[in-house]
Amino acid sequence: MASPEIEALTQALARLPGLGPRSARRAVLHLLKKRETALDPLLRALGAVSERLENCATCGNVDTTNPCAICADPRRDDRALCVVEEVADLWALERSRLFPGRFHVLGGRLSALEGVRPEDLRIDSLVARIAAGGIDEVVLAMNATLEGQTTAHYIAERIDRFPIRLTQLAHGLPVGGELDYLDEGTLAQALRARRPLG
Numbered sequence: 001m002a003s004p005e006i007e008a009l010t011q012a013l014a015r016l017p018g019l020g021p022r023s024a025r026r027a028v029l030h031l032l033k034k035r036e037t038a039l040d041p042l043l044r045a046l047g048a049v050s051e052r053l054e055n056c057a058t059c060g061n062v063d064t065t066n067p068c069a070i071c072a073d074p075r076r077d078d079r080a081l082c083v084v085e086e087v088a089d090l091w092a093l094e095r096s097r098l099f100p101g102r103f104h105v106l107g108g109r110l111s112a113l114e115g116v117r118p119e120d121l122r123i124d125s126l127v128a129r130i131a132a133g134g135i136d137e138v139v140l141a142m143n144a145t146l147e148g149q150t151t152a153h154y155i156a157e158r159i160d161r162f163p164i165r166l167t168q169l170a171h172g173l174p175v176g177g178e179l180d181y182l183d184e185g186t187l188a189q190a191l192r193a194r195r196p197l198g
Helices: 004-014 021-033 035-052 087-096 123-131 146-158 184-192
Strands: 077-084 101-105 137-140 165-168
Touching: 004 021, 021 035, 077 087, 077 123, 087 101, 087 184, 101 123, 123 146, 137 146
Parallel strands: 077 101, 077 137, 137 165
Antiparallel strands: none
């Protein structure tokens, strides 16, 4: 049996997505065996991120700077804004390196079953960003789920009064699929085939 501290580490790792108890035990054994090359650098990296982690006040991304690296990048196209449900979706689209504009993270999606209402999401701050002007296109990159599409339609109604081009990702995405689990090729095709909404 392992010490309580090692067992606590194993249980903490087992709570991470994609890791179960067996995978967590293997990861802990590797970290313990490779203390200087694996465990110590991991601890330093986790400590540094934990101390500096914050949400970007502009877009809702998580980073160690505020504004985040994407919002601070002067090479980004200020006229295009991509709206996503979660930070994982933003990171998935960034991996494709195909969207040159800015992002806005809602922090979830509307869901009557889960009690998520419009005021629980960053929709008001999205409307304020659009109302401030300078945005020509808003891409609604919601997940292809019922809740995602409901959220997209609600946002479309809220921003209908602004003189912008409103598009959404092509429906080549699998129904029920989530952006974070899609490969770059699928994401690239969905971004290229985006179309006007409504």
